[in-house]
Amino acid sequence: MAVYTEVSDDDLAAFVAAYDIGDVVSFKGIAEGVENSNYLLATTKARFILTLYEKRVDKGDLPFFLGLMEHLAERGITCPLPVKARDGEALRTLCGRPAAVVTFLDGVSVKKPTPAHCAELGRALGQLHAAGEGFSIRRPNALSVSGWRPLADAAKGRSDVVQSGLDAEIAAELDVLERAFAKLDLPAGVIHADLFPNNVLFLGDRLSGLIDFYFACDDAYAYDVAVCLNSWCFEPDQSFNVTKGRALLEAYHAARPLSDAEIDALPTLARGSAIRFLLTRLVDWLDTPAGALVKKLDPLEYFRKLRFHQQAGSAADYGWRG
Numbered sequence: 001m002a003v004y005t006e007v008s009d010d011d012l013a014a015f016v017a018a019y020d021i022g023d024v025v026s027f028k029g030i031a032e033g034v035e036n037s038n039y040l041l042a043t044t045k046a047r048f049i050l051t052l053y054e055k056r057v058d059k060g061d062l063p064f065f066l067g068l069m070e071h072l073a074e075r076g077i078t079c080p081l082p083v084k085a086r087d088g089e090a091l092r093t094l095c096g097r098p099a100a101v102v103t104f105l106d107g108v109s110v111k112k113p114t115p116a117h118c119a120e121l122g123r124a125l126g127q128l129h130a131a132g133e134g135f136s137i138r139r140p141n142a143l144s145v146s147g148w149r150p151l152a153d154a155a156k157g158r159s160d161v162v163q164s165g166l167d168a169e170i171a172a173e174l175d176v177l178e179r180a181f182a183k184l185d186l187p188a189g190v191i192h193a194d195l196f197p198n199n200v201l202f203l204g205d206r207l208s209g210l211i212d213f214y215f216a217c218d219d220a221y222a223y224d225v226a227v228c229l230n231s232w233c234f235e236p237d238q239s240f241n242v243t244k245g246r247a248l249l250e251a252y253h254a255a256r257p258l259s260d261a262e263i264d265a266l267p268t269l270a271r272g273s274a275i276r277f278l279l280t281r282l283v284d285w286l287d288t289p290a291g292a293l294v295k296k297l298d299p300l301e302y303f304r305k306l307r308f309h310q311q312a313g314s315a316a317d318y319g320w321r322g
């Protein structure tokens with residue numbers, strides 16, 4: 001579920017009256033999603049997504065997220081465009097929460113990505129990175145290497161209920177990654193940071209839109225590539241599909257060429273990305289009360305991916321041909 005805040009008909013009517021988006025035809029909560037309350041809002045003019053930003057979103061970050069979507073949409077990226085109310089403001093308040101209306105994108109997310117989907121994704125990611133250049137607001141990645149130890153500490157002493165010995169494995173991995181990340185000096189800019197298949201829409205085999213920019217931040221571009229290798233190229237049996245990896249990397253490289261340093265760093269970045277999602281899932285797993293309506297995501301999926309990356313010697317293990 002992702003409707004934490006219920007909006008009454010009266011609240012909705014008062015909210016929509018501030019915009020020039022037509023009259024409400026229908027209004028329905030969207031089940032998918034984890035972080036925020038999302039509604040599909042249809043009006044006499046068009047369809048929109050109304051989002052109420054929930055507790056985990058820092059209100060101070062909203063100008064970054066909304067400004068970024070506007071910046072990218074202006075540069076040809078098919079992403080939600082924040083809709084301004086008559087007073088010129090896109091960020092408003094509804095039911096005591098920060099809220100915004102964005103344009104609705106057609107398409108569906110794929111459950112089983114093919115190499116063709118991975119190529120589409122790689123190309124779109126390269127274009128996204130190029131289009132983000134020149135965006136003026138900065139947002140450091142709170143979930144990069146300096147954020148991992150605090151997450152591990154939050155789970156410490158409890159993670160063995162998920163898997164015996166996990167605390168020690170995480171601590172040892174963080175020792176390695178903190179040293180390895182300190183040595184990296186890679187091209188950086190705006191990244192999506194959560195471009196999993198559920199955040200990419202397709203019409204047939206053609207990518208039709210990118211959504212959910214609420215983890216976007218400044219970090220190494222190749223880290224975003226590593227997030228996608230993790231989320232798009234593993235099979236359900238947890239084997240890495242090099243054909244998908246190659247399709248993703250080659251399409252990305254055609255849109256935004258990867259430097260030798262970025263290619264060499266891929267195994268380290270993939271390990272980092274694996275521990276990031278392992279840790280956030282682990283903390284959520286441990287902290288989400290039994291019976292909560294939110295679907296808990298399996299932390300061990302990312303532990304198994306981490307194991308693969310620990311064995312990876314070079315980018316060739318991800319399908320890179322040079």
Ligand SMILES: Nc1ncnc2c1ncn2[C@@H]1O[C@H](COP(=O)(O)OP(=O)(O)O)[C@@H](O)[C@H]1O
Binds near residue numbers: 034102104214
């Ligand atoms: N602009 C959009 N156009 C079409 N569907 C959208 C749009 N934004 C969100 N959705 C739908 O809402 C769901 C949840 O949105 P998402 O931004 O991923 O939520 P959360 O940040 O809470 O995880 C998506 O899976 C998608 O089905």
Ligand SMILES: N[C@@H](CCOP(=O)(O)O)C(=O)O
Binds near residue numbers: 033198199277
């Ligand atoms: N992609 C993250 C969870 C974040 O969910 P989203 O619905 O905001 O994309 C994970 O898989 O751990």
